[in-house]
Amino acid sequence: MQDFEMKINEYLPLRDVVFNTLRSAILTGKLEPGERLMEIALANKLGVSRTPIREAIRKLELEGLVIMTPRKGAEVARITEKDLQDVLEVRESLENLATELACDRISDEEIEELKIRNAAFIEAIEKGKADFSELAELDVAFHDVIFNASKNTRLMQILSNLREQMYRYRLEYLKNPEYYGMLVKEHALITEAVINRDKDAVKQVMDRHIMHQRDAVLTLIRRQEEERNRKQ
Amino acid sequence: MQDFEMKINEYLPLRDVVFNTLRSAILTGKLEPGERLMEIALANKLGVSRTPIREAIRKLELEGLVIMTPRKGAEVARITEKDLQDVLEVRESLENLATELACDRISDEEIEELKIRNAAFIEAIEKGKADFSELAELDVAFHDVIFNASKNTRLMQILSNLREQMYRYRLEYLKNPEYYGMLVKEHALITEAVINRDKDAVKQVMDRHIMHQRDAVLTLIRRQEEERNRKQ
DNA sequence: ATTATGTCTCTTGTATACAATACCACACCT
DNA sequence: AGGTGTGGTATTGTATACAAGAGACATAAT
Numbered sequence: 107m108q109d110f111e112m113k114i115n116e117y118l119p120l121r122d123v124v125f126n127t128l129r130s131a132i133l134t135g136k137l138e139p140g141e142r143l144m145e146i147a148l149a150n151k152l153g154v155s156r157t158p159i160r161e162a163i164r165k166l167e168l169e170g171l172v173i174m175t176p177r178k179g180a181e182v183a184r185i186t187e188k189d190l191q192d193v194l195e196v197r198e199s200l201e202n203l204a205t206e207l208a209c210d211r212i213s214d215e216e217i218e219e220l221k222i223r224n225a226a227f228i229e230a231i232e233k234g235k236a237d238f239s240e241l242a243e244l245d246v247a248f249h250d251v252i253f254n255a256s257k258n259t260r261l262m263q264i265l266s267n268l269r270e271q272m273y274r275y276r277l278e279y280l281k282n283p284e285y286y287g288m289l290v291k292e293h294a295l296i297t298e299a300v301i302n303r304d305k306d307a308v309k310q311v312m313d314r315h316i317m318h319q320r321d322a323v324l325t326l327i328r329r330q331e332e333e334r335n336r337k338q
Numbered sequence: 339m340q341d342f343e344m345k346i347n348e349y350l351p352l353r354d355v356v357f358n359t360l361r362s363a364i365l366t367g368k369l370e371p372g373e374r375l376m377e378i379a380l381a382n383k384l385g386v387s388r389t390p391i392r393e394a395i396r397k398l399e400l401e402g403l404v405i406m407t408p409r410k411g412a413e414v415a416r417i418t419e420k421d422l423q424d425v426l427e428v429r430e431s432l433e434n435l436a437t438e439l440a441c442d443r444i445s446d447e448e449i450e451e452l453k454i455r456n457a458a459f460i461e462a463i464e465k466g467k468a469d470f471s472e473l474a475e476l477d478v479a480f481h482d483v484i485f486n487a488s489k490n491t492r493l494m495q496i497l498s499n500l501r502e503q504m505y506r507y508r509l510e511y512l513k514n515p516e517y518y519g520m521l522v523k524e525h526a527l528i529t530e531a532v533i534n535r536d537k538d539a540v541k542q543v544m545d546r547h548i549m550h551q552r553d554a555v556l557t558l559i560r561r562q563e564e565e566r567n568r569k570q
Numbered sequence: 571a572t573t574a575t576g577t578c579t580c581t582t583g584t585a586t587a588c589a590a591t592a593c594c595a596c597a598c599c600t
Numbered sequence: 601a602g603g604t605g606t607g608g609t610a611t612t613g614t615a616t617a618c619a620a621g622a623g624a625c626a627t628a629a630t
Contacts (some may be wrong), residue, residue: 112612119408119613120398144581157389160582164353164396176351177621178584192492195439196432203431260424263402264496351583376611387585392612409591416628574629583620591614599604 108136111152120154125162126234127152130183133273143172144179151241169267187327194323197268198316201249204265204313207305208255214256217301222298223248231286241280242273248293252300275323280332288318340368343384353521357394359384364403364414365505371416372379400503401499420558422504429500429564430548433481436497437528437544440487441535448487449533455480456529463518473512474505479524507555520550 110131128148131137143163145156152159163180166172172180212220227244230236236244246269253262269276279285292315299307342363360380364368377388377397385392390550395412398404404412427523459476462468468476477499485494501508511517523545 117408121613122408146581150616156582157614157616161393161396164393165400168397168400175469176349176354178623179582187522189492192490195490196435196493198427198434199431203428258427260500261428264428268492277494294494353583375576378611388612389584389586410593411612571606572630574627576627577624577625581620584618586617588613588615590628591606591611593608593610595608597604597606597612600602 110136120158121161124148124152124154124158125165128162128166129169129171132166133270134277137182138181138183140299141182143182145179147196170271170306184245185271187324187331190275190323190327193268193271194316194320197265197272198313198320200261200265200268201316202309202312204253204256204258204261205300205308207258207261208252208300209305209308211257211305212252212255212300216251218253220248220251220297220300222250224293227293228290231290232297238277238280241278245276245280245289255300272323276319277328278326279322282322285318285322292318342368352390352408353393356380356386356390357397357504358386360398361401361403362393363500364398365502366509367506369414370538371414373414375412375414377411390410402503417503418488419556419563422507422559425500425503426548426552427505429497430545430552432493432497432500433548434541434544436485436488436493436534437540439490439493439535440484441537441540443489444484444487444532444535447485451479451494452487452529453482455566456525459525460522463522463544470509470512474484474509477508477512477521504555507558508551510558511554514554517550517554 108131111186126136137143145159145163148159149156163172163174164276167174167180168255171183173183174180192255223244227241228249249269250266253265256262292311295311296308296315299311340363342359360375369375373450377395379393380391395404395406399406399412402437405415406412413455455476459473459480462473481501482498485497488494509513514535524543527543529542531543
């Protein structure tokens with residue numbers, strides 16, 4: 107268990123603070139897959155009682171980030187290749203839906219926003235200054251504009267959840283500059299297609315975008331798998 | 339607050355029993371939208387302490403069935419027409435995905451299962467004996483075969499969640515015999531198309547199936563809305 | 571040697587006690 | 601009359617206490 111700390115936010119209940127803390131610790135790998143989440147240990151570490159810890163774990167459980175076995179406790183969910191494949195299959199379908207809806211429903215302000223985010227992402231990549239998590243955030247911001255433009259709350263919620271499930275892997279993926287050119291080009295095409303409200307074009311490029319991400323992530327997880335096997 | 343009781347299951351933690359109890363009370367309307375969920379009251383009613391109640395509420399919160407306002411408490415989420423529209427939009431896309439995947443991946447045993455479920459549903463409708471919730475269950479069982487055949491765990495999970503969000507409305511919808519003929523026909527077509535692994539046909543009929551359901555549910559919720567307005 | 575059993579400890583599950591906050595009612599002031 | 605303040609009460613938030621189950625280890629029986 108790597109170190110992680112709580113950001114204390116005066117007006118958020120402790121359980122939510124704990125929830126956010128644990129969540130991001132899991133997503134960034136500070137809590138490793140398979141690691142047990144022991145209430146007392148976490149409570150001491152974060153300086154609170156077991157109650158908020160437990161309530162936070164309940165939420166993580168429902169989100170699928172931790173697995174509970176009754177009377178045994180919680181552990182960080184292990185993500186298998188199959189899990190990722192499943193997530194990617196659903197994302198492919200829903201990102202498409204979101205982008206098509208965005209074509210119909212995006213407002214002029216949102217179009218401006220999209221242009222700005224796109225430019226920011228490109229700039230960050232080309233200047234090569236941003237670190238990977240900043241890059242990830244810029245990427246998220248770009249796609250969020252499209253999600254929001256779909257005007258479908260439920261869709262946005264499901265998609266951001268699916269995206270978070272893959273956060274770890276996406277981060278690794280953004281560390282590999284070999285993909286940058288492709289990413290920039292695809293974002294540009296997506297932006298253009300959405301602005302023109304051209305659903306066919308959007309579908310094409312979005313399919314490719316997700317497919318590339320899929321390939322990259324799967325390559326990555328397979329490599330990790332191999333390493334793990336070699337270690338044994 | 340209508341009456342509802344806990345099914346006591348020896349080896350499930352109380353929090354999960356409470357969670358399931360509250361959840362189905364919400365979905366079937368025994369707990370009405372906007373109703374406050376007060377911990378002590380619920381705890382007394384269900385004969386447990388506040389702790390399991392609170393943990394159940396945390397999960398319902400994440401699922402979107404209750405809305406929390408810090409230091410004020412939880413209330414049953416109000417479902418607007420917009421919410422339903424959003425859910426239906428996502429379902430449309432995902433049911434399609436599931437059925438297409440099922441075409442590729444369905445096994446011979448599952449095909450047999452599908453035929454059986456289809457026949458059972460048709461029989462129940464034609465004999466007119468089953469009550470509405472039985473009918474709903476048979477319908478669910480039919481669609482579940484397809485979900486399972488998609489072999490995508492995440493997809494199955496999201497879809498059954500979305501379906502549950504609409505449970506109330508679907509039940510009303512099944513009370514109206516005017517839809518029965520259409521339902522039976524569509525199920526038959528879906529079965530046939532999946533068996534033939536004919537994705538194009540499947541997409542067509544599934545689109546129609548969901549569209550019809552969408553229209554029915556939206557008509558319904560609008561009628562309810564009017565009634566509510568008349569009452570005031 | 572292996573399996574069964576019992577005890578000890580660690581951890582979770584549940585209940586309860588205590589703290590803090592929000593809401594409501596009533597009175598008071600303007 | 602209307603707004604504002606103040607206290608009391610109801611409800612949530614958090615901590616802790618107690619109960620019970622699961623795992624580990626040791627010991628005894630076969």
